[in-house]
Amino acid sequence: MALSAGDVDRFEAARPRLAAIAYRLLGSSIEAEDAVQETFLRWQAADVDRVEVPEAWLTKVLTNLCLNQLASARARRETYVGQWLPEPLLAGDPMLGPADTAEQRESLSFAILTLMERLSPGERAVYVLRTAFDYPHREIAEILDTTEAASQQTFHRAKKHLANGRARVEIDEAAARRIVKEFLTAATSGRTEPLVRLLTEDVISIGDGGGKVPARAKAFEGAQAVARFMWGLFRPAEAKRARVGGAPEVHAAIANGDPAFVAVVDGRVIGVACLEITADGIAAFRSQVNPDKLGRATERWAATEHGEPLLIAF
Known part of the structure; x- marks a missing residue:
């Protein structure tokens, strides 16, 4: 049935929140946008006059669409070429969603998005809705057709699966630039020792090329191995x-x-490497170089101001 202008406006007001939920659940902006569009089609087909709480209705529909997609994504990722990593989003992208609390900021980190692959679809949904969007367990139970007690148990189980024993250090823009600059100086020094000093002993480096760009399927592990890899990566x-x-x-x-x-070539983002920072040093590099997962980053890059590059690589 045709929607009134008010019904369309109601959906559009909810769109940013729906997109942010879908991104955190799916780890992909394209898949998130598809889920939001399908939610709109369901809204369009519904008898909206009988929907008592549109926000809750839309969230329920979207979440269940994402759960179905996560179930099928597991099968697809079994045949994925190399290591699967989420799609990175640059600062200021509205799809990142709320980041007001430490818990919300941690839940959108690349490390946690990657670790969420360990969770079942249901665990992932409860964790995202509770931690990132502050839904009470009563509402989560209604969205997922479960009980409040079951939602609480699922949440605690998800948090246990995601615990890695590392305390995340929060970084502002100035500190991020300083850390990246220090890292690049060390990586291009021609020696591995300066880089090793910045890394934790158990540091890992993982890359996702999706079979389209060369990327090692198995992670590099340990400070010496990662330092040698980074030195080779930046060697002209x-x-x-x-x-x-x-x-x-x-x-x-x-x-x-x-x-x-x-890394940018002619305005096109060809790689984004996220650094996991702990009190002991850099604990992980997670690099996304699959071009299918960098389109939104390229759009964001083109729409924002950025200074001179720290390095011309290769």
Whole structure:
């Protein structure tokens, strides 16, 4: 049935929140946008005059669409080429959603989005709705057709699965730039020792190329191994420039609340590497170089101001 202008406005007012929920559940802006659009089609087909609480109705529909998609995504990721990582979003992207509390900021970090792959779809939904959007368990139970007690139990189970024993250090823009600059200086020094000093002993480096860009399927582990890999990554080579279409400009940025470096060629983002910062040093590098997962970052990059690059790579 045709929606009134007011009904359309009601949905559009909810769209940013729905998109942010979908992104945190799915780890992909494209899939999130598809879920939001399907929710709109369901809203369009519904007898909206009988919907008592539109926000709750829309959230329930969207969440269940995402749960169905997560179930099928597990099968797709079994055949994914290499390591699957979420899509990074640059600072200021509205799809990141609320980041007012420490819990909300942690839940959008690249580390937690990656760890959420350990969770069942139901655990992921409860964790996202409770931690990132502050839904009470009573409302979560209504959204997921469960009980309040079951929602609470699922939430505690999800938090246990996500615990990695590392205390995350929150970083502002100035600190992020300083950390990235220090890292790049060490990585391009021609020696591994300066870089090793910045890393934790058990640091890991993981990359997602999706079979379209070379990326090691197995993580590099340990400070020495990661330092050698990073030294080789930033070592100039004509073949690297040819592969990406030029010499990448490397900028400091914030992605998903983490310090990151962004590699750009002719205005196109070709890679985003998020650094997991702990009190003991850099504990992880998670690099997204799959071009299918960098389109939104490129759009955001083009729409925002950024300074001179810290480095011209390769």
